[in-house]
Structure formats: C-alpha cells, structure tokens
Amino acid sequence: MSDHASHGSGHxxxxxxxxxxxxxxxxxxxxxxGAAFVxxxxxxxxxxxxxxxxxxxxxxxxxxxxxxxxxxxxxxLATGLFFLAILLGMMLIDYTSKDFIAMPRPTDAAGxxxxxxxxxx
Amino acid sequence: MSSTVAHADHGHAHAHHPAQQxxxxxxxxxxxxxxxGMWLFLLTEILFFGGxxxxxxxxxxxxxxxxxxxxxxxxxxxxxxxxxxLIGSSLTMALAVRAAQTxxxxxxxxxxxxxxxxxCVFLGVKVIExxxxxxxxxxxxxxxxxxxxxxxxxxxxxAPEASEHRELSLTPEQLQNTTQLxxxxxxxxxxxxxxxxxxxxxxxxxxxxxxxxxxxxxxxxTPVEMAGLYWHFVDIVWIFLFPLLYLVExxx
Numbered sequence: 001m002s003d004h005a006s007h008g009s010g011h012x013x014x015x016x017x018x019x020x021x022x023x024x025x026x027x028x029x030x031x032x033x034g035a036a037f038v039x040x041x042x043x044x045x046x047x048x049x050x051x052x053x054x055x056x057x058x059x060x061x062x063x064x065x066x067x068x069x070x071x072x073x074x075x076x077l078a079t080g081l082f083f084l085a086i087l088l089g090m091m092l093i094d095y096t097s098k099d100f101i102a103m104p105r106p107t108d109a110a111g112x113x114x115x116x117x118x119x120x121x
Numbered sequence: 122m123s124s125t126v127a128h129a130d131h132g133h134a135h136a137h138h139p140a141q142q143x144x145x146x147x148x149x150x151x152x153x154x155x156x157x158g159m160w161l162f163l164l165t166e167i168l169f170f171g172g173x174x175x176x177x178x179x180x181x182x183x184x185x186x187x188x189x190x191x192x193x194x195x196x197x198x199x200x201x202x203x204x205x206x207l208i209g210s211s212l213t214m215a216l217a218v219r220a221a222q223t224x225x226x227x228x229x230x231x232x233x234x235x236x237x238x239x240x241c242v243f244l245g246v247k248v249i250e251x252x253x254x255x256x257x258x259x260x261x262x263x264x265x266x267x268x269x270x271x272x273x274x275x276x277x278x279x280a281p282e283a284s285e286h287r288e289l290s291l292t293p294e295q296l297q298n299t300t301q302l303x304x305x306x307x308x309x310x311x312x313x314x315x316x317x318x319x320x321x322x323x324x325x326x327x328x329x330x331x332x333x334x335x336x337x338x339x340x341x342x343t344p345v346e347m348a349g350l351y352w353h354f355v356d357i358v359w360i361f362l363f364p365l366l367y368l369v370e371x372x373x
Contacts, residue, residue, distance in 0.1 A: 010152065010340075012222045022212040029204050029363075033197065036368035044372065048364040056357045063215045064353045065346075073157055080164030084171045091175045096182055 011068035021062045028055045140341035148340055155343045159350050170358055173313070177306050177365060186289045187299035189370035194259060194270065195307075196250060200367040203246045204359065210239035211356040218349045221342035226335060229345065233329040236352065240322045247315050254304070261305045267297050307366055314362060317355045324348050 032051040040047060061067045066074060138148050145151035181188045217232035257273070258266035291299065328348045331337065337345060 010149070010222065012219060015216065015219065018212055018215045018219070021215075022208060025208045025211075025360075026205060029201065029208065032364050032368065033201055036364070036371040039372040044370070048368060052361050052364055055360045059211060059353050059357050059360070063211055063356075064350055069156060070153060073153075073160055076157055076160045076164070080160075080167050083164075084167055087168065087171050088175055088178065092178055092182070095179045 011065065013062065013065075017062060021058050024058055025055050028058075138340050140343075152343055155347060156350075159347045163350065163354050166354060170310075170313070173306070173310050174361070174365075177310065180302050180306065181365075181369070184299040184302060185369075186291050187296060188303050189373075190289060190291075190296065191259075191267070191300040191303035191307075192367060192369035193371070194254075194257070195367045196253070197367060197371075199246050199250050200363055203243050204363045206239050206243050206246070207356050207359050210236050210243070211353055213239060214349050214352045218342070218346050221332065221337050221345040222339060224337075224339035226332060226337075229332045229337070229342075230329055233325055233332060233345075237322050237325050237329070240318055240325075240352075244315060244318055244322075247311065251308075254308075259304055261301045261308065265297075265301050265304070267300045268293060310362055310366070314355065314358050317358070321348075321352050321355055324351065 028051050032048055035047050035051070036044065038044075060077070066077060141148050141151060145154065213232050213236040217229055217236060220228035220232055254260055258264050258269040289296070325348055328344050331344060
C-alpha cells in the first residue's frame with residue numbers, strides 16, 4: 001500500500017484511540033444513567049439527548065472512520081442527518097402547535113392516581 | 122488520486138489487485154465507492170428508524186406521565202448491561218477492522234467471533250427482558266394489564282411502588298390505555314433493533330468465514346469494513362433507544 005492510500009479511507013488508527021473512545025462511551029453511559037436520577041427540571045431530556053448525541057458522534061467519527069473519509073462521504077452523511085432533522089423538527093412542530101387534531105390532554109382529568117386502584121376490566 | 126495512478130509500477134503484471142473490479146481505476150477508488158454506497162444505505166436506515174423516533178416523540182409529548190410510569194417497568198440493570206455489551210462489541214468490531222487493515226488474518230477472525238458472541242449476549246438479555254414483560258402482562262394486546270404488576274407485588278407483600286413517585290394526572294383507565302402505547306413503541310423499536318442485530322450476526326458469520334479462508338489482505342478488506350459500519354450503526358440506534366425507553370423519568 002502506498003503512503004498516499006494510507007491517508008485515504010485506509011487510515012489505520014492506533015489501538016489506544018479505540019480503547020479511549022470505548023472508555024468515553026462507557027463514561028457517557030454512566031453519566032446518562034446518573035443524570036436521569038437527578039431532578040434537572042425540564043433539562044433532564046436535553047441532557048440525556050446531548051450525551052446520546054455525543055456518544056453517537058464519537059462512534060461515527062472514530063469507530064466508523066468518517067474522520068478520515070472524503071468530503072463526499074461526509075457530505076452524504078450530512079445530507080441524511082439534515083433530512084432526519086426535517087423529519088423530527090417539522091413533525092414535532094406540527095403536532096405540538098396545531099389545534100386541528102383533537103389533542104389528547106390527559107392532564108385535564110383531575111389527578112385521581114394518588115391511591116392506585118386495580119383497573120377493572 | 123492521480124499520484125496513485127502514476128505510481129511507478131503501474132502496468133506491471135502485479136499492478137492490479139485481484140479483488141479490483143475492471144470498472145475501477147484503483148483500489149482506493151473502488152473502496153471509496155463502497156464506502157459511499159454503504160453510507161447511502163445507512164441513511165435509509167436512519168430515516169427508517171427516524172419514523173419510529175418521531176412517533177415516539179409525539180406520543181411522549183402527549184402522554185408524558187404514562188411514558189414516565191411505564192418506563193419504570195424496564196430494568197435499568199439489564200438495559201445498562203446491554204448498553205455496555207453493545208459498546209464493547211463496537212470496540213471489538215473496530216479492532217476486527219483494524220486487524221484486517223494490518224493484514225492479521227487470525228486476529229481478524231478472533232475479533233469477529235468475539236463481536237458475534239457479544240451480539241448474542243445482547244440478544245440473550247433481550248429475551249430475559251421480553252420474557253419478564255410477557256409474565257407481567259405488559260405486552261400490548263388482549264392480555265395487556267398495566268395494574269397487574271402492582272397487584273402482584275401487593276399480593277406478595279411488597280409495598281406498591283407507585284406511592285413513591287409523584288402524583289400522576291391519569292385515571293387507571295387512562296393509564297391502562299396510554300401505557301399500552303408506550304409498550305407498543307418499546308416492542309416495535311427494540312424488536313426492529315434486535316432484528317438488525319440478528320441480521321448483523323448473520324452477515325458477520327459470512328465475513329468471518331471469508332476472513333478465515335484468506336479472502337482479505339491489507340489492501341482489500343472492504344467487506345469487513347462494511348460489516349463494521351453496519352454494526353456500529355446498530356450500536357448508535359441503541360445509544361438513543363436506551364435513554365429514550367429506560368430513562369424517561371427516574372428522579373421522582
């Protein structure tokens with residue numbers, strides 16, 4: 001293999017890098033479990049997603065070698081993530097803001113769950 | 122790229138790698154085409170799972186209390202263990218690709234086998250979890266009974282867990298209906314993920330056999346790398362499924 005090829009998709013990472021990423025992913029898993037038990041108010045969900053996205057980026061960038069791929073490969077991936085953002089973003093905006101669908105509001109029923117009774121059915 | 126083509130021994134009898142297809146100029150170009158093709162496939166997978174994530178998010182926003190309550194029925198121990206197992210299998214997969222890159226046939230085969238074993242451990246844990254859901258009437262359908270778990274615990278003398286949590290704004294009937302939605306999504310999403318794991322193990326069986334037969338070398342190892350991309354993708358899906366399904370609201 002020529003030197004040129006080793007700078008392309010055939011980049012060989014040191015084992016220590018893979019071990020480091022693995023440890024970072026394990027720490028991230030511990031962090032996300034720990035954070036779930038802390039009351040952060042409305043921030044619990046964003047924190048959980050921030051940790052998950054960070055872990056996913058580490059896997060994509062290093063384990064999946066995207067860091068060393070061509071711009072075309074990176075652009076291909078970015079295109080997919082762009083459409084995923086449209087799918088998630090637009091659908092959520094639509095469903096949470098529009099009133100044309102009778103939106104179920106379980107909170108309208110006054111709380112009766114303090115002493116749970118066995119459901120009869 | 123041009124420097125590769127102009128390489129001194131181009132045109133020599135051994136200039137073309139036996140794995141190089143005639144419509145590619147160089148092995149690097151052939152590899153690039155495979156990588157982009159694989160990523161295009163993974164994009165369809167991202168949007169495939171994306172549809173389920175959208176459905177999950179909408180129902181989570183609508184019925185948050187039900188999702189919080191139903192999520193507590195999942196075992197953090199098994200879920201956390203499976204996350205660690207899957208991350209570990211991603212490491213062994215990355216090391217398998219690295220062994221293939223450095224032309225270590227035996228190490229490639231061993232890392233691939235270890236990856237498959239970890240994949241099977243994950244699926245085994247999933248069987249334990251699913252079995253528990255069936256036993257507790259938490260599988261959507263005719264026998265779904267969200268209150269079964271508490272009645273069963275009370276009958277055995279355990280304090281009902283619900284009293285420890287914040288007051289919910291749901292009647293038992295609403296809880297029965299809306300938690301069923303959560304478990305429908307749980308089984309669909311984890312089931313589809315498990316299906317991908319089973320397919321991944323199947324792909325790896327073939328790749329391992331090819332590696333064992335010496336089909337790869339330091340220049341041509343594309344199938345190992347493509348199997349790796351697929352496996353890491355499945356790992357990423359789980360990285361999102363774990364907090365979304367297991368950790369909806371654990372702090373109250």
